[in-house]
Amino acid sequence: MNKTLFLILALLLIIVPACTTAPRDKGDIGQRNIQAVATIGMIADIVREVGGDRVEVTALMGPGVDPHLYKASEGDVILLQQADIIFYNGLHLEAQMGEVLERMNENGMVTVAISEQIDPSLLSPSPTYEGYYDPHIWFDVTLWMKAVEQVRDSLIILDPTHAETYQANADAYLVELVELHKYVNIQAERIPAEQRVLITAHDAFHYFGKAYGFEVRGLQGISTETQAGTADVQALTDFIVERQIPAIFVESSVAERNIEAVQAAVQARGFDVTIGGSLFSDAMGSEGTPEGTYIGMVRHNIDTIVRALLGD
Ligand SMILES: [Zn+2]
Numbered sequence: 001m002n003k004t005l006f007l008i009l010a011l012l013l014i015i016v017p018a019c020t021t022a023p024r025d026k027g028d029i030g031q032r033n034i035q036a037v038a039t040i041g042m043i044a045d046i047v048r049e050v051g052g053d054r055v056e057v058t059a060l061m062g063p064g065v066d067p068h069l070y071k072a073s074e075g076d077v078i079l080l081q082q083a084d085i086i087f088y089n090g091l092h093l094e095a096q097m098g099e100v101l102e103r104m105n106e107n108g109m110v111t112v113a114i115s116e117q118i119d120p121s122l123l124s125p126s127p128t129y130e131g132y133y134d135p136h137i138w139f140d141v142t143l144w145m146k147a148v149e150q151v152r153d154s155l156i157i158l159d160p161t162h163a164e165t166y167q168a169n170a171d172a173y174l175v176e177l178v179e180l181h182k183y184v185n186i187q188a189e190r191i192p193a194e195q196r197v198l199i200t201a202h203d204a205f206h207y208f209g210k211a212y213g214f215e216v217r218g219l220q221g222i223s224t225e226t227q228a229g230t231a232d233v234q235a236l237t238d239f240i241v242e243r244q245i246p247a248i249f250v251e252s253s254v255a256e257r258n259i260e261a262v263q264a265a266v267q268a269r270g271f272d273v274t275i276g277g278s279l280f281s282d283a284m285g286s287e288g289t290p291e292g293t294y295i296g297m298v299r300h301n302i303d304t305i306v307r308a309l310l311g312d
Contacts, residue, residue: 022107022108023081023107023108023109023110024082024083024084026084026158029084029158029159029161030159030160030161030162033053033054033055033056034051034054034055034056034084034085034155034158034159035055035056035058035082035083035084035085036051036055036056036057036058036083036084036085036086036087037057037058037059037060037079037080037083037085037086037087038057038058038059038060038086038087038088039059039060039061039067039070039087039088039089039093039094039097040059040060040061040067040088040089040093040094040282040283041059041061041062041063041283041284041292042138042144042284042294042297043059043087043088043089043114043147043151044057044058044059044087045284045293045294046087046114046144046147046148046151046173046294047087047151047155049148049169049170049173050148050151050152050155050166050169050170050173051151051155051166051169052165052166052169054155054159054162054165054166055155058079060072060076060079061283062283063252063283063284063285063286063287063292064252064253064283065253065283066224066253066254066282066283067089067093067094067253067282067283068093068095068096068223068224068225068282069095069096069224069225070094070096070097071096071097072096072097072100076100077100080100080104080109081104081107081109083109084110084158085110085111085112085154085155085158086101086104086109086110086111086112087112087114087151087154088101088111088112088113088114089113089114089115089135089137090113090114090115090116090135091113091115091123091132091133091134091135091137092129092132092135092223093135093136093282095223095225110154110158112150112151112154114147114150114151115135115137115147115150116150117146117149117150117153118137118143118146118147120133122143122146123137124206124207124210126222127203127206127221127222128203128221128222128223128226129222129223134206134207134222135222136204136205136206136207136222136281136282137207138207138294139204139205139206139207139208139211140207140208140210140211141177141180141181141184141211141298142181142211143207143211144177144294145174145177145178145181148170148173148174148177149170149174151170152166152167152169152170176295177295180295180298180299183299183302184211184212184298184302185212187302187303187306188212188213188214188302188306189213190306190310191306191309191310193213195309196212196213196214196215196309197214197215197216197217197243197245197309198214198215198216198217198249198305198309199216199217199218199219199236199239199240199245199248199249199262200216200217200218200219200248200249200250200251200259200279200281201218201219201220201249201250201251201254201255201256201258201259201281202218202219202220202221202222202223202224202251202254202281203216203217203218203220203221203222204218204222204251204281204282205218205281206222208301212302214305217236217239219232219233219236219258219259219262220232220254220258224254228258233258233261233262233265234265236262237262237265237266237269240262240266240271240273241266241269241271244271245273246273246274246276246308246309246311247273247274247275247276247308247309247311248262248263248273248274248275248276249275249276249277249278249279249304249305249308250275250277250278250279251278251279251280251281251282252278252279252280252281252283252285253280253281253282253283254281254282259275260275263275274308276304276305276307276308276309277304277307277308278304279300279301279304279305280297280300280301284296284297285297285300
């Protein structure tokens with residue numbers, strides 16, 4: 001075959017599936033691997049754990065990526081169209097992807113919001129947007145366990161032939177998460193109750209605070225879409241000086257300069273607050289590192305918080 005013709009054919013093979021809007025045929029799903037796409041890394045991690053060898057999962061957002069601001073690229077849209085199942089957080093976490101996800105749903109794709117079946121009584125209201133819930137549910141391990149159940153149930157519906165596998169994988173992972181929840185509680189209790197104050201770059205830690213007994217303050221709102229102003233820096237500075245808070249935290253997916261501005265403002269008032277480290281809030285760490293998994297990320301966060309607030 002001549003080279004040009006080969007190139008044209010190869011291109012067509014790439015382009016044609018992207019143009020089709022019909023969802024992938026699922027008739028043979030029990031005989032082949034499932035192609036899953038997840039928005040954030042933490043959800044991809046659940047799908048990897050529960051899906052095991054049966055499921056190949058791609059996360060659209062890697063380490064350090066902010067889901068509040070993330071817009072789907074053309075490549076993402078192709079990946080989404082070719083998937084057997086799409087998992088996202090919901091509760092408006094992926095604010096800029098709402099339209100794309102809706103379009104996938106209208107086209108008959110299987111789209112699953114992992115927060116969908118959580119009893120609203122367990123959800124916290126958004127402190128920034130009236131009438132909405134706080135989307136950062138992974139900070140309470142017991143809530144995230146419900147997301148695991150949602151992934152398990154969705155995979156069983158999609159691929160009932162392998163229901164037992166998904167059930168067993170989910171059971172094993174849930175046991176690990178029960179242990180993780182205990183670990184966070186034990187570590188949190190090392191800090192005297194009145195010193196359990198967590199100050200971070202954006203207001204993501206309310207579920208964490210509620211579950212593990214911390215008072216939380218974020219410089220930016222619940223979504224990084226709203227910018228922190230001088231009034232916010234001033235209010236947080238007053239709070240830190242007044243309460244003699246020893247450490248504040250940056251986040252891996254939010255620019256550090258805002259928290260550094262708070263630190264400078266506090267120091268100008270003659271009080272010293274340290275930056276206690278970087279927390280993984282809305283994205284996990286690099287693949288292949290302990291923090292590149294949900295369990296590793298949660299352990300890193302609580303260890304960093306305890307070390308800094310106890311001044312170890
Ligand atoms: Zn967030």
